[in-house]
Amino acid sequence: xxxIYDVAKAAGVSPKTVSRVLNGDAPVGTATRDAVNAAIxxxxxxxxxxxxxxxxxxxxxxxxxxxxxxxxxxxxxPAGLPELLLVRGIQQTIGVTGKTLMIADSGNRSxxxxxxxxxxxEHRVEGLIYVAPxxxxxxxxxxxxxxxxxxxxxxxxxxxxxxxxDDRRGQHDLVARLIAAGHERIAYLTLREDIVAxxxxxxxxxxxxxxxxxxxxxxxxxxxxxxxxxxxxxxxxTAIDRMLNLSQPPTVFCxxxxxxxxxxxxxxxxxxxxxxxxxxxxxxxxxxVIAETLYPPLTTVELxxxxxxxxxxxxxxxxxxxxxxxxxxxxxxxxxxYWRQSVTERRSPNVSQLKLVRED
Amino acid sequence: xxxIYDVAKAAGVSPKTVSRVLNGDAPVGTATRDAVNAAIxxxxxxxxxxxxxxxxxxxxxxxxxxxxxxxxxxxxxPAGLPELLLVRGIQQTIGVTGKTLMIADSGNRSxxxxxxxxxxxEHRVEGLIYVAPxxxxxxxxxxxxxxxxxxxxxxxxxxxxxxxxDDRRGQHDLVARLIAAGHERIAYLTLREDIVAxxxxxxxxxxxxxxxxxxxxxxxxxxxxxxxxxxxxxxxxTAIDRMLNLSQPPTVFCxxxxxxxxxxxxxxxxxxxxxxxxxxxxxxxxxxVIAETLYPPLTTVELxxxxxxxxxxxxxxxxxxxxxxxxxxxxxxxxxxYWRQSVTERRSPNVSQLKLVRED
DNA sequence: CGATGTCATGACATCGGTGTCACTACGTCC
DNA sequence: GGACGTAGTGACACCGATGTCATGACATCG
Numbered sequence: 001x002x003x004i005y006d007v008a009k010a011a012g013v014s015p016k017t018v019s020r021v022l023n024g025d026a027p028v029g030t031a032t033r034d035a036v037n038a039a040i041x042x043x044x045x046x047x048x049x050x051x052x053x054x055x056x057x058x059x060x061x062x063x064x065x066x067x068x069x070x071x072x073x074x075x076x077x078p079a080g081l082p083e084l085l086l087v088r089g090i091q092q093t094i095g096v097t098g099k100t101l102m103i104a105d106s107g108n109r110s111x112x113x114x115x116x117x118x119x120x121x122e123h124r125v126e127g128l129i130y131v132a133p134x135x136x137x138x139x140x141x142x143x144x145x146x147x148x149x150x151x152x153x154x155x156x157x158x159x160x161x162x163x164x165x166d167d168r169r170g171q172h173d174l175v176a177r178l179i180a181a182g183h184e185r186i187a188y189l190t191l192r193e194d195i196v197a198x199x200x201x202x203x204x205x206x207x208x209x210x211x212x213x214x215x216x217x218x219x220x221x222x223x224x225x226x227x228x229x230x231x232x233x234x235x236x237x238t239a240i241d242r243m244l245n246l247s248q249p250p251t252v253f254c255x256x257x258x259x260x261x262x263x264x265x266x267x268x269x270x271x272x273x274x275x276x277x278x279x280x281x282x283x284x285x286x287x288x289v290i291a292e293t294l295y296p297p298l299t300t301v302e303l304x305x306x307x308x309x310x311x312x313x314x315x316x317x318x319x320x321x322x323x324x325x326x327x328x329x330x331x332x333x334x335x336x337x338y339w340r341q342s343v344t345e346r347r348s349p350n351v352s353q354l355k356l357v358r359e360d
Numbered sequence: 361x362x363x364i365y366d367v368a369k370a371a372g373v374s375p376k377t378v379s380r381v382l383n384g385d386a387p388v389g390t391a392t393r394d395a396v397n398a399a400i401x402x403x404x405x406x407x408x409x410x411x412x413x414x415x416x417x418x419x420x421x422x423x424x425x426x427x428x429x430x431x432x433x434x435x436x437x438p439a440g441l442p443e444l445l446l447v448r449g450i451q452q453t454i455g456v457t458g459k460t461l462m463i464a465d466s467g468n469r470s471x472x473x474x475x476x477x478x479x480x481x482e483h484r485v486e487g488l489i490y491v492a493p494x495x496x497x498x499x500x501x502x503x504x505x506x507x508x509x510x511x512x513x514x515x516x517x518x519x520x521x522x523x524x525x526d527d528r529r530g531q532h533d534l535v536a537r538l539i540a541a542g543h544e545r546i547a548y549l550t551l552r553e554d555i556v557a558x559x560x561x562x563x564x565x566x567x568x569x570x571x572x573x574x575x576x577x578x579x580x581x582x583x584x585x586x587x588x589x590x591x592x593x594x595x596x597x598t599a600i601d602r603m604l605n606l607s608q609p610p611t612v613f614c615x616x617x618x619x620x621x622x623x624x625x626x627x628x629x630x631x632x633x634x635x636x637x638x639x640x641x642x643x644x645x646x647x648x649v650i651a652e653t654l655y656p657p658l659t660t661v662e663l664x665x666x667x668x669x670x671x672x673x674x675x676x677x678x679x680x681x682x683x684x685x686x687x688x689x690x691x692x693x694x695x696x697x698y699w700r701q702s703v704t705e706r707r708s709p710n711v712s713q714l715k716l717v718r719e720d
Numbered sequence: 721c722g723a724t725g726t727c728a729t730g731a732c733a734t735c736g737g738t739g740t741c742a743c744t745a746c747g748t749c750c
Numbered sequence: 751g752g753a754c755g756t757a758g759t760g761a762c763a764c765c766g767a768t769g770t771c772a773t774g775a776c777a778t779c780g
Contacts, residue, residue, distance in 0.1 A: 014730045049482040051766035053410040054735045091465045103463040105451045122409040259653050266655020269629050293619050295626020374760045387757050411736035414765045
């Protein structure tokens, strides 16, 4: 591969002048510049970032550690694929700065993370982003303090900068909107009890009921995700069956995620109930492949992955720039409610009072 | 950041000896080795891959260009997210070799590809993989011949090494299995006519019919994906309606992908038809979030993305090693049929003659 | 007209590792 | 006992860029 010396010789100038043409950091005569560019083109010269990095001590690299790419090893995992959107948001934001994103995949095996971090440090990344597959508490091995890191979709106990979803508000806004549509008996099929989102969302659910003066009925709340995936349908079926036989049955089922809602569609229809004419269904995530494709399309709350990715990248970039040790707490990002045809309007809501989309 | 000189000084040896401890490429006395390792630990020394790369001219980097991460800009796109599995397969295979995968995202904007390639070349990647979001013909800008490249999920006109899915065989195997289950009137709702997979799969469909002595009835084949996503449901509804009113209506609908099958579930049920008791449905892709979650679970063909990724990475690694200019043609990877409850067995098939899973 | 400033360019050192070569002890073999 | 092989180590150059400094040719200004 041609070097800057080859180019210099071919153009009849010094290597330093070639460097100046490449970087435009000092004036170069027009004729000289043309000669250099011609030499570069004819030799197919591509500068070596390794050599450049050595001298300048700036790598232009951002390291991203994720399990997204190798997700699904645990198929029971809550979010799954949509985590990809996080990476998209990060990529978009990093890309425009001219920095290069290096992505390494932990395969969701946390014991591999230290070696991935080591590789990144060897490449002298200017910052690190760790992306979790779903909202959770994590622990990462210590990182040299001169390399900033931002946690995304997760947080730790030592106050590392983090960006997390606003699960409480998301569920709250959805339930508030359902209430505005005239629903008062709102069933809630939750995700596994041990994940962070479940607790936060239940709080949001209760808050929305409370604000509307509706009482919280434990009979309408049940975990729909117990044990292995095989028995999941049975668990849901049983829970739905019980709730439909209540003296005051629900008029709408809120599901822990869109995938669960997809399952609930099938179960309700197998019982001869039409969605939404006989019973309404709402999801969570706005996992578009499901939510938009389902027939009828699914009302849901967006888990604002892309926005979170953007936020995380922005925060990392500002840490790299050295400014703002300000914002110490985690960045909490909310997403809008997507109102589709899976929920009936039992009374026409005063839409003007509602912000269906509140994303900035 | 500490350098190898700092470590050498702290350990009282020469930098070269530290290098030997790090790389294990020459014998080092036990006491010396311990002293060096102690110095490395206490200084938090991390070797600079840039400096190493300069001297050795080996980057240990593989470049991956994908649109996966920023897919969905064109929401009408056939495959979408599952392309992620390709990246997973690649990652797995590259990872064990100790090389590092750099992933860049084109955002599906082909005009950005040249700059991404340039960045990779500056980092002196040892090889490139280009991943397309769905099976297609592509054109890439010329790459220096000393950097091998493998196309994945796509191919070009100049014989670049490529790994593509066996669409013909996948559809063939599915239809053959449907026939074995006693179905003779097999409807086929295709994807857009302009994509490569559609033509190949229709060939597979016809081949399977022909082998079973069944005639090809054009009335049972129709494109289910015309125009904008908004009208997609209407298009499907109309096609299904027409076919169900044929004098000999189909007993099963083959769909262009699992997403379409999800939509078909809703449409059929809205017409009062139960899946699979009244009518059977099959998909394509084995997009597990849909196929396994649908109620009842969906019979489909796996689009063997992970296996393709593995194959692509293996092929690139062998190109890098310099061996095998052998295998010139594209690598065609088939996936197995997944038989689930969305299709009835109209007669019990002679299962012993069928290989449900033929993946190696 | 000399002082000063800007343009345009090159010489040279330097970043942090590793390849090459040289050198010192030993142990072994004929 | 001298030739030879091997373990263990260091000196030094080098990879390919860029930062620093110096230099010469002009233009401008008071």
